[in-house]
Amino acid sequence: MMCHGERSERSEVGNGIEAIRALLDDVRDPEIPAISITDLGIMRDVRRASDGALEIVLTPTYSGCPATKAIQEDVEGTLREHGVENARVVVQLAPAWTTEWITQRGRERLRAFGIAPPEEVARCPRCSSASTRELAHFGSTPCKALYRCNACNEPFDYFKRL
Amino acid sequence: MNARVEYVLRFGDNALVLAQRLCAWVAHAPIMEEDVALANVSLDLFGQARLWLAYAGELEGAGRDEDALAFHRGAGEFRNVLLVERPNGDFAETTVRGYFYDLWASLALAELSRSKDERIAAIAEKARKENAYHLRRSEDWMIRLGDGTEESRSRMQRAVNDFWRYTGELFLGDEVDATMREQGVGFDPTALREPWLERVRATFAAATLDVSSDVWMQRGGKQGVHTESLGYLLAEMQVLPRTISGAAW
Numbered sequence A: 001m002m003c004h005g006e007r008s009e010r011s012e013v014g015n016g017i018e019a020i021r022a023l024l025d026d027v028r029d030p031e032i033p034a035i036s037i038t039d040l041g042i043m044r045d046v047r048r049a050s051d052g053a054l055e056i057v058l059t060p061t062y063s064g065c066p067a068t069k070a071i072q073e074d075v076e077g078t079l080r081e082h083g084v085e086n087a088r089v090v091v092q093l094a095p096a097w098t099t100e101w102i103t104q105r106g107r108e109r110l111r112a113f114g115i116a117p118p119e120e121v122a123r124c125p126r127c128s129s130a131s132t133r134e135l136a137h138f139g140s141t142p143c144k145a146l147y148r149c150n151a152c153n154e155p156f157d158y159f160k161r162l
Numbered sequence B: 001m002n003a004r005v006e007y008v009l010r011f012g013d014n015a016l017v018l019a020q021r022l023c024a025w026v027a028h029a030p031i032m033e034e035d036v037a038l039a040n041v042s043l044d045l046f047g048q049a050r051l052w053l054a055y056a057g058e059l060e061g062a063g064r065d066e067d068a069l070a071f072h073r074g075a076g077e078f079r080n081v082l083l084v085e086r087p088n089g090d091f092a093e094t095t096v097r098g099y100f101y102d103l104w105a106s107l108a109l110a111e112l113s114r115s116k117d118e119r120i121a122a123i124a125e126k127a128r129k130e131n132a133y134h135l136r137r138s139e140d141w142m143i144r145l146g147d148g149t150e151e152s153r154s155r156m157q158r159a160v161n162d163f164w165r166y167t168g169e170l171f172l173g174d175e176v177d178a179t180m181r182e183q184g185v186g187f188d189p190t191a192l193r194e195p196w197l198e199r200v201r202a203t204f205a206a207a208t209l210d211v212s213s214d215v216w217m218q219r220g221g222k223q224g225v226h227t228e229s230l231g232y233l234l235a236e237m238q239v240l241p242r243t244i245s246g247a248a249w
C-alpha cells in the first residue's frame, strides 16, 4: 500500500486522479480530526466528468451531520489552494453510507484517538477489554455512543455501527 | 399541485415539524443523556427534512429550495400529519408521540426504499437506517416508563389516550397516495396499519399499557388542515428568515 498525504507530494499536484486522491486524503473530519475523509469512506469517487470537470463524489454519514457541509467546503478549499481548477463536489446519497466503509487504517486511527471503532463488540480503546457497557446510545456527535469499560472503568466514545 | 411534489412534501414536513418540536427539549430534558439523545434525533430529522424538501423543490421546478419551503410557507401549505405537530407536553407525551411516529416511519421508509423513484428510494434508505436507532430508543422508553412507577405509568397511559386519536391519519390514503402507488413510487398506507398495531400491542404488553379503545380519529394534516399549534410552531421557526429577508449564516 502506498502512503498518501506526504507534504512533498502537495507541491507538485497534477490533475491526475491519483494525485487528487492523495491530496484529498489530507482532508480531515472536522469533528474527529484523527481520521481523514478517505478513512471514513465518504469519498466515494474521484472522476473526470464528460464536460471535463473533475468530480469529487462525497456521501454524507448521517443526514443531519453538520460536518458534511464543512467537509464539502474543506475539499473545495484544498483543491483551490493547490490550484486545481474546474472541479466540483457531487453529493451522492445512494448507496447509503455504512460504517463498514471505514478503512482498516481509519479504525486504527480511531482507536489510537480513544474512540472504539464500529465493530461487533465495543472494545475499550485504552485497555482493549471486551467487557464494556453502553451508558448512552446517543453521544457527543450523531455517530457516537457513550460507553464505559468494566475492566479499567474509563468512559469512552464508541463509533456506532450504521 | 403535482402529486409527486405533494407526496415528497409530506415526508419532508413530517420530519421537519417533529425535528422542530424535539429541538425545543434542548437544555430542558430530565437527564443529560436524554438532552443529547433528543438533540441527536432532532438533528437526524432536520437532515432528512432537508433531503426531502430539496427534492420537492426540484420536482416543483419553481425555484424554491429547501429553505424557501421550510421558512416561507404558511401552515395551510404544510403537509405533515397532525401527530407530529402536537405540543411536547411532558416527557411521557414526547415519548409516546415519538414512538408512534418512529414505528410508523420504520414501516413507511422501508416501503419507500423500494420506490421506483431512485431519489426517493435513496433518501428513504438513508433515513431508514437512522430511524432504526430512534425507534430502539423510543420503544425502550415506552417499556421503562410504562412498566415503571405508578406515576410514570399513569403519565404514559394518559399520553397514549391523548395521542391515539392522531394515529389513524397515518394509515389513511387519499388520491395522492393512490397515484403514487400506481406509479410504483409510493405505497398503500392502509397496509401498514396491521404490522404497526401488532408491534404496538407487543410493546404495550411489555410496558403494561392499554391500547386505547375506539376513539374518533383526527385527520387533515396531509391535506393541509392543521391544528392551531402548528401556527405557533411555524411562527417561532420562521421568524428570523421572514423578518430579515435573505439572512444567511
Ligand SMILES: [Zn+2]
Pocket (backbone or CB within 6 Å): A124, A125, A126, A127, A128, A129, A149, A150, A151, A152, A153, A154
Ligand atoms: Zn478499559
